[in-house]
Structures are given as C-alpha cells and as structure tokens.
Amino acid sequence: MSKSDGRIIVLSGATRGLGCAMTEGFVGRGHTVLGCGRSVESVGELGRAHVAPHEFAALDVADDDAVRDWAAGLVERHGAPDLLINNAALMNHPAPLWEVDAGEIDALLRVNLGGTINLIRHFLPPMIAAGRGVVVNFSSAWGRSTAPEVAPYCMTKWGIEGLTQALASELPSGLAAVAVNPGIIATDMLRRCWGSDADVYDGPDTWAQSAVDFLLGLGTADNGRSRDVS
Numbered sequence: 001m002s003k004s005d006g007r008i009i010v011l012s013g014a015t016r017g018l019g020c021a022m023t024e025g026f027v028g029r030g031h032t033v034l035g036c037g038r039s040v041e042s043v044g045e046l047g048r049a050h051v052a053p054h055e056f057a058a059l060d061v062a063d064d065d066a067v068r069d070w071a072a073g074l075v076e077r078h079g080a081p082d083l084l085i086n087n088a089a090l091m092n093h094p095a096p097l098w099e100v101d102a103g104e105i106d107a108l109l110r111v112n113l114g115g116t117i118n119l120i121r122h123f124l125p126p127m128i129a130a131g132r133g134v135v136v137n138f139s140s141a142w143g144r145s146t147a148p149e150v151a152p153y154c155m156t157k158w159g160i161e162g163l164t165q166a167l168a169s170e171l172p173s174g175l176a177a178v179a180v181n182p183g184i185i186a187t188d189m190l191r192r193c194w195g196s197d198a199d200v201y202d203g204p205d206t207w208a209q210s211a212v213d214f215l216l217g218l219g220t221a222d223n224g225r226s227r228d229v230s
C-alpha cells in the first residue's frame with residue numbers, strides 16, 4: 001500500500017500530546033482519522049478543526065461498552081481500519097511503588113492495558129475479516145527498561161510489549177501487531193514525571209513530522225517487532 005493512499009486510522013488519545021500531533025499529521029497527508037479522548041471540550045475542538053470524514057468521540061477507552069458502541073458505528077460508516085493506534089495512556093504520580101495509591105494502580109491497568117485490549121477486541125475482528133491492517137500499541141523506553149518511581153507505568157508498558165508479541169503470533173497473514181516506543185517528547189505526560197525539565201525535549205508537533213511517516217510505513221514485516229520511532 002502506498003503512503004499516499006487514504007487510510008482509515010483509529011487513534012486513541014487524540015485530544016492532547018502525541019495523539020493530537022499525529023491527528024494533524026495524518027489529516028494533512030490525506031488520511032481519515034477516527035479519534036477519541038475523554039475531554040468533551042477537546043473532542044469538540046478537534047471536530048470543528050477536522051470535519052467529516054474525520055470523526056472524534058469523547059469516551060474512556062477503559063469502558064468496554066463505550067468502545068464496543070464506538071467501534072460498531074465507525075466500522076459501519078468507514079469499514080475496517082487500516083491502522084489502529086493504541087496511544088491513550090496514563091502515567092503515575094512519581095513515587096516508590098509502596099507509596100502508590102491502589103486506585104492509581106487500578107487506573108493505569110484499566111487504561112494502559114485494559115483500554116488497549118478493548119480497542120483490539122472491537123476493531124480487530126473487522127480488520128481480520130478484511131484481511132489487512134496494522135495494530136500499533138504505544139510502548140515506551142520504560143516498556144523495555146525500568147526507572148525508580150514509575151513502577152506502575154513500567155508494569156503496563158512491559159505488559160504492552162508482551163501482549164503485542166503474543167497477539168502477533170495469533171494474527172492471520174496480512175495483519176501485523178507492533179509495539180512502538182515513540183521516544184522522549186515534551187508532553188503533559190513527560191511533565192508529570194520531570195516537571196519543566198521535560199521542556200528541553202522536542203514537542204509533539206516536531207516529533208510528528210517524522211513519526212507519522214514512520215507509522216504509515218509499518219507493515220506485515222513488522223509483525224511482533226518492538227520498534228522505535230526513527
């Protein structure tokens with residue numbers, strides 16, 4: 001498939017950070033973006049900036065019923081996605097593991113892993129029926145290494161790497177599942193870890209200039225691989 005073909009791209013976490021920058025990049029290259037985030041206000045702004053065929057919905061990826069209904073409507077209107085990007089995620093407030101609140105651990109599990117699985121559960125069957133498509137699960141350097149005070153986040157991103165490799169072994173030919181480490185980018189998430197020190201890194205718009213083409217270039221040869229945005 002050539003990069004200039006209009007692709008149908010489902011993207012979680014489109015409202016801020018990397019997801020918002022990817023949305024701009026994909027739309028600018030002529031692809032259709034079907035995105036979500038929890039913020040009703042940000043979803044409204046995205047919808048005004050990018051009218052049909054693009055669609056944006058306010059929903060929590062941890063809510064399996066909401067994801068099921070969202071996916072059913074999108075697949076009916078657009079067909080199976082060519083690219084499913086599980087980007088939405090949460091970072092814990094930096095702290096030693098024994099000081100992290102049980103509710104925060106639960107939220108990271110439900111969003112970072114449960115949300116990813118919910119989108120796979122509801123978008124992948126039509127992709128399999130169509131016989132094509134790429135699932136990109138956003139990982140992290142902390143999905144392949146560790147650091148103090150981010151154990152809950154590391155747990156979920158190591159989980160992303162594992163579930164992606166296992167999923168890859170289940171997929172029929174024509175499809176791929178890839179774990180992607182985006183790099184280090186100055187977003188709200190990075191500021192939560194490093195405060196204003198995060199701002200020495202490039203912002204999401206600069207990152208997206210090459211990341212969007214990298215993501216569009218992923219294909220069946222990448223099935224089961226752990227890739228870094230380059």
Ligand SMILES: NC(=O)c1ccc[n+]([C@@H]2O[C@H](COP(=O)([O-])OP(=O)(O)OC[C@H]3O[C@@H](n4cnc5c(N)ncnc54)[C@H](OP(=O)(O)O)[C@@H]3O)[C@@H](O)[C@H]2O)c1
Nearest residue numbers: 013015016017018037038039060061088089184185187189
């Ligand atoms: N920034 C980095 O340096 C870096 C490094 C490694 C990996 N990553 C990974 O890259 C991805 C994007 O990170 P980011 O830095 O762009 O994070 P971010 O700035 O915190 O943005 C996260 C996005 O996810 C959405 N989101 C969060 N919880 C959600 C939920 N329950 N349901 C639906 N949407 C939800 C947020 O929107 P709402 O608030 O509107 O829901 C927002 O659009 C994540 O998977 C992250 O782990 C980032």
